[in-house]
Amino acid sequence: MIRLQRGPVEVGGVTLSNHLILAAGVLGTSGSSLARMLREGAGAVVSKSIGPEPRTGHAGPCLVVLEDGVLNAMGLPNPSHEFKEELKPLEGEPVIISIFGGNPEEFSEVASWFANSATAFELNVSCPHASGYGAQIGTNPDLVQACTSAVARFNKPVWVKLTPNVTDITLIGKAAEDGGADALVAINTVRAMRISLEAKRPVLGNRFGGLSGKAIFPIAIRCVYELYESCNIPVIGCGGISSADDVVEMMMAGASAVEIGSALRGNPGLFREISSALYDDNGFLPKEIIGCAHE
Amino acid sequence: MIRLQRGPVEVGGVTLSNHLILAAGVLGTSGSSLARMLREGAGAVVSKSIGPEPRTGHAGPCLVVLEDGVLNAMGLPNPSHEFKEELKPLEGEPVIISIFGGNPEEFSEVASWFANSATAFELNVSCPHASGYGAQIGTNPDLVQACTSAVARFNKPVWVKLTPNVTDITLIGKAAEDGGADALVAINTVRAMRISLEAKRPVLGNRFGGLSGKAIFPIAIRCVYELYESCNIPVIGCGGISSADDVVEMMMAGASAVEIGSALRGNPGLFREISSALYDDNGFLPKEIIGCAHE
C-alpha cells in the first residue's frame, strides 16, 4: 500500500499535526469531545457548526445508520455564542470553528465571537437540510462569495465547505476562492431520504436529510477531483473516508488533507488507526501524492 | 412485509404487466437480451439509449463493481438507427426506446426512426459522463422542455429521465412536464469517480462516471419524493432497487412504477424473484401505497 512521510502539514493557512481532521458536526458540540478527538490522534478538529442563535435542531429521529452510510438531519443544533466557553480548555490547539448564517452579516457576527479563539473558520454553506442556511446559501455563487468575504475580514484562514447538491460544484468553489477562501472542503452530505415501510413516512423527523459515509465516497472523490482542476486553493477531502487507503485516494484526487466523520461511529480510535497505517518513514512525500491522479 | 395486489399497471401512457421495468442501458443493447428480460419477468423494458450516430463508447475500463454499487462510464455506445432491426422480434411487447441527442432536432430525428415500433420513448437527458449529451441537456430546463416537446409530437408516450446532479431536480421535472412529458423517471446515475491507488489514475477510461446501485437508493428516494410533491405527472423510481421492500419504499415516496438496473448483476432472475415477493392477492392496492409517505 501507499504510505506517506510524516511531517508538518500546512493546509489553507493552518498547521496540522497530521492530514486527518475531525469533520464538522461529529463529536464536536463540546470542548471536551473536541479535545478527546485531538487526544485520539486527529491532526485538527472542526467544531459543530455554530450559528447566530441557539437552535435545538430538528425533531427526531435525527439520524439512522444504513448498511453503507449514515443519514442525518440534525438541523444545526448549536449553543450559538455560548460555544465560546467550550473553547477555553483548547487554547493553542488546532480548532477550526465551523459557522453558519443566513446572510453575510450573520456569518460575520458569528465569526467575530471567535476572532481570537479560532485557529481558522470553516463556512458551512452546505448543510442540505436546514432551511435558510447551509446549502441554501451554498448553491448561490454570489452569496458564497459575499459570505466568504465577510469572514475573510477577520484575518483568520477561511475554509469554505461545499455541497455536492449542485449542478456544478466548481462554480461554487471559484466563488469561494474569489471571496478570499484559503481552502475548500468537499463535501458535505448528499441530500437523501429513507422511508419506514411500517410507519409509511420518512424516517427522519425532518423528512429530508444528508447521506454520509461509505456510500458517498465516490461522489466526494469526484468533487475533489473537479475542484482540484478548477480552483487554485487547496482542497480538503471529506465524505466516506474510513481507511488509510481512502485517505490516499482522496489525496490523489487532489486533497491536501481530509476530514473524517461517519467512520468514527463505533470507533473513536480511528484517527490513530489510520495514522499508523498511513505514515511511514520510507513513504512518499505528500506532495508527490496530492493530485497525482490528474497527470 | 407490505405486499401489493396484482393487476394491470398503467403508467405514463404505457400498460405494464407489473411494476418492474428494466432500466435503460442494462442488458438492453440487443433485441434478444430485451426479450430475455421480459421472459424473466420484467413488466416492460427500456432499451439502451439510442442516439443520432453510432458510438463505440468510452475507452475501458467502462465499469467497476464497488462494495455497495456500480460505477460506470459506458459513454453511450449504441448502434443508432440500426437498432430498428433489433426490435423486430419484440413486436407487441412493452418496449420503451431510450433516446438521446445533443439538441431537440436530434431527439426528434432519433424518435422518428422508432415512431412505429416503440411503445413509448424515454429521453435520456441525464447520463453524467457523455459530453454534449445526457446531463448536459438535462441540467438546463429550457433544453429539457424543448427536447420533450420535440419528441411529444410523435404521439407516443414520452418519459423523461432526470439526473440527480442538479441543484433542484423539481425545476427540471417541471420543465419536462411543461414540454408534454407523460412521466418522469428518476434517477440516472450520480456523477462519481474512483481512483486506482496503484495506477495513480482514475479507474474509468473516461475518468468520470456514474454511480448506481445500493449506494444511491436514499438519493433516489429523495428525488422521487421531491418530484411527487412538485409535479403532476407520474414518477417512475429508479436507483439502487434490489428487493420488493425497495420497490415498496420507492412507491411510498411517490413512484408509480420502478426501473431496475445494477441489481441484475449476477441475478438475471431478479424480476421474477421480486414479483413473487411483492404481489399477493391480499395485498394493498397500489394506489394506497403510491405516495403514502407524503401524508
Next chain:
Amino acid sequence: MSDNLPVMVNITRIVEESTSVKTVFFDKKFEVRPGQFVMVWVPGVDEIPMALSGPDSITVQEVGDATIALGNLKPGELIGIRGPFGNGFSPNGNILAIAGGVGAAPLLPLARQYSKITFLLGARSAPDLLYTRILSECTNLMIATDDGSVGYHGFVAGLLREMDLSIYDSVCVCGPELMMKSVLDVLDAKGALKMGQFSLHRYMKCGVGLCGSCCIDPEGLCVCRDGPVFRGDILQKSELGRYHRDACGRRS
C-alpha cells in the same frame, strides 16, 4: 449487515404504574443487557432515549411532548425502536441496586435476571414507587420516600449512608441526576467508588456516538456509546451533578 432503520412495533398494552408513569408493552422482544437503552420514535412527534424495562416494554414518565404523546398512545398504534444501544450494567457478585423514580426502569431487568439482589427503591412518595410488587418478590427490597409515607423517611442516599457496603461487589444506580450525585458521594466517602455503576441521562439525538450531543466533561465520553453506564471513579471528577447540556448544547 443491513440498514438499521427504526423497527416499528405494535403497542399491545399500557399499564399505569403511578400517576405520571406508564409501562408500554409491545409485540416484539429485544435482546438487551440491563441498562442498555433504545431510541423510541413517536411518529410525528420526536425520538427519545428510553431504557428497556423488559424485553418488550418501556416505562415512561410523562414530562414533555414525546413522553406525554407516548403515554397517550393506544394498543394497536405503532412506535419505532432503534437499538438497543450502549453498554449496560456489568454487575458481578453480590449486587446492590439503587433506583430513584423512573430510574427503576433499567434496573428492573437486572432484578429479574440476577437472584439475591438488594434493591433500594426511592421516590417522592408512596404512590410514586415503581414495580414494588415484583421487586419485593425477586429482590431484598428496601424503600425510601422523601415524605416518609412508606419505608425510610428521606433520600436513598441517606439510607445508603447507613448501610454496610462491604458485603456488596457491585452497586448499580439509576435515578435523577442529584440523587446519583449523592449516591456517588456516599460511595466515595465509603471508599467504594469503583464498585459503583451509574446509568446517566444526557440529551441524546443519534444514540450511536456521532452527533456529540450526549458527551460529558471532562473526558468527552459519549453517554450513548461509552455509557450510559459509567463506573463511579470515572464520574468522580465529571460534570455529574454540576451541569448538563440541553438540546442546543448549552450548559444548564
Next chain:
Amino acid sequence: MSDNLPVMVNITRIVEESTSVKTVFFDKKFEVRPGQFVMVWVPGVDEIPMALSGPDSITVQEVGDATIALGNLKPGELIGIRGPFGNGFSPNGNILAIAGGVGAAPLLPLARQYSKITFLLGARSAPDLLYTRILSECTNLMIATDDGSVGYHGFVAGLLREMDLSIYDSVCVCGPELMMKSVLDVLDAKGALKMGQFSLHRYMKCGVGLCGSCCIDPEGLCVCRDGPVFRGDILQKSELGRYHRDACGRRS
C-alpha cells in the same frame, strides 16, 4: 465483500510465442478455472478481455491498439486485472481440446490440469503454433496447419472430421469464430453436440453481465456471465458463425 477495482499487477517477463503473440507474466497469481477470463486494463489505452493462459499470465495476439500496447509493455510496468469472470470449461472424463490460434490460451491451463488430454492444435503455419513444447509434454498433441507446414494439412475441423469421437466425453474448443463454427458443425454431424464446450469471443465492456454488449442471439445470453463457455447444443441455433456485434452494438 469489498470494492472490486482492477488489481494492478507488475509485469515480470514477456515471452514471444510467435511473430504476433506474446505471453505476458506478472507478479500475482489468480485462482482461475480454465476458460475463465479477466478484463485487462492497459492504463491510458483500454480494457480488454483476455483468457488467463496461466495463474499469472495472459497470452496476447497483437491485433489492435490495446493488444499492441500490451505487447510493448516492459517488465516493471503495470497492468490492471478485473476478474476472473465467467464460467470456464467443465470437462469430465476423456477430454479432447481443440484450439485455433491464440484460442490455445484458455486451453493451456486445461492441458496442464487434466492428464491424458488429446489436444488438436491448429494455426495458419508452423511458426504460428502456440505452446507446442509444453503441450507435447502433457497432452497427446495433434497438429494441423492451414499451409501444411507441419502436421495435418488443413483446418482442425478437417482433422476432427476424420477422428472417432466415441472415446471422448468432453470436447473443449476455443479459436476463431469460423473455426469454432466448423467444429460445431462436425460435432453436430457426429451427433456429439452436447459434449462440445465452446469458449466464445464477443465484444466485452463490463465483464459482469450488465452492459449487454456481449449478448448473443437468440436467447440474449451474456457471453461474459452465462459464458464464455457454452455447450454445443445451446449454440447450434445461435448467431455463432453468422454475425456478432461491434463496439456500437451493430451486427457485422
